[in-house]
Amino acid sequence: MKGKTTMTVIIGLICVVLVSVMFMQFKTISRIDITALENMQEKDLRNEINTSKTKYEDKVKELEDINLKIAEFNENADNNRKISELLTNELDQLKALAGLKSVSGSGVVVRLEDRQNSKVYANNLLELVNELKLAGAEAISINGERIVYDSYISDVGGEFITINGERIVSPYEVKAIGNPTYLESGLSKKQYGYIDKQKIEYNITVTLERKNNITINEYTGDLNFKSARSINS
Amino acid sequence: MVLIAIIIGCAVGALIGMNAPIISYTYSGYLAIAIVAALDSVFGGIASTIKGKFDMVIFVSGFFGNAILSILLTFLGEKLNVDIYLAAIVVFVGRMFTNLAIIRRHYIDKWVNRNKEKAE
Missing domain, CATH: 1.20.5 (Single alpha-helices involved in coiled-coils or other helix-helix interfaces)
Known part of the structure; x- marks a missing residue:
């Protein structure tokens, strides 16, 4: 009797195991079904x-x-x-x-000439250059010598005038580019204007001419700093 | 008694199987082989009961042993790239048919005998 009970229980357990596994398998197969394989290839x-x-x-x-x-x-x-x-x-x-390029434009040409007993000195020219700059001259040359930032005008032994180290002689032709009206009026004020002053005080010939097209040549020397160094800000 | 146990076992097993998690497709092949082996054992058991040679230990060990062995062989076949599970299926299903034939003949004989008795 005892053996039969054990057998019954064991057979029951085996049925549980077998059927549960079978149902699991059924479920898996029904979920995945045969297209799963094809799907897998498709997936690939x-x-x-x-x-x-x-x-x-x-x-x-x-x-x-x-x-x-x-x-x-x-x-x-x-x-x-x-x-x-x-x-x-x-x-x-x-x-x-x-001043390293030739420039052209309207302006004035001032001519200074020695007379028999009166000479044009560097001071006259310096004053003229200064006056021209005051009147708004943008480029100035004297007898073809361009006035640049380090130009100097000086007498040499009372005989010559040098500009930029070049000797020049009378007549002195000063070309200036700028507004001709301003330049002219700046120079030809009555009595204390430059032209009158030169005529009265120094007794030299000064003529002024307005020109529409003046060409001023470039500076031919070197422009180099030897001591000064530029500062990069 | 045994019949009640089988019915209850089947019902419980069905409930467990329905609620169990889904096994991934890769392992369902092994499970199928195991099921075939277990079924073979069950039919073998029934056949031996009919013959009157049923042994509980042989039945249980065959049930689990065959299942596990078939899984292992299938796994080995996968590794060797040989479809060993085919051989397992052939053997198990062949034996299942043999056992089913034995069961069928037994019950047919029984039925024929009963008819004869009734006729007499």
Whole structure:
């Protein structure tokens, strides 16, 4: 009797195990069904397509990046060209200002001449240059010698006048570019104006002429600082 | 008594199996082989009961032993890239048919004998 009970229990347990496992399997199979295998292959293919797509997108992105870089380089090149143009322009302007370029424009020509018993001295010319600058002259030359930032006018032994180390002799032709009206009126004030003063005090011939087109040549010497150094702020 | 145990066992097993978590597809192949082996053992058990040679220990050990062995063989076949589970299925299902034939003949004989007795 005892053996039969054990057997019954064991058979029951075995039935539990077998049927439970079978149902588990049924459930799995019904959920996954036979298309799962096909799905798996499809999944593989999909994965491959996805990876290819990702790769393609990456490459497209790379291409875009490179194109952007090329565009940037081109822009930079353009900018550089513009900058160099600007720099060239600025350089030209600065050269013109410094007197290293020939300039032309309207202005006045002042002529000073020695007389038999009265000479033109450096002081006369210096004063003239000063007056012209006061009246707004932008470029001045005396007998073709351009007045630049370090120009000097001095007498040499009472015989000659030197400008920028070059000897010049009478008649002295002073060309000045600027507003001719201002220049003329600045020089020809009555009595204490430059021209009258020269005539009265120094007894030298001074003539003034307005001209529409004066060309002033460039300074031919070197313009170099030897002691001064520019400070980069 | 035994019949009640079988019915109760089947019902409980069905409930457990329905509520159990889903096994991943990779392992369901092993489980299928195990089920076939267990079924073979069950039919073998029934056949031996009919013959009157039923042994509880042999039945239980065959039930679990065959299941585990078939799983192991299938696993080995997977590793060797040989479909060993095919051989297991052939053997188990073949034996299942043999056992079923024995059971069928037994009950047919019984039925025929009863008819004869009634006729007499």
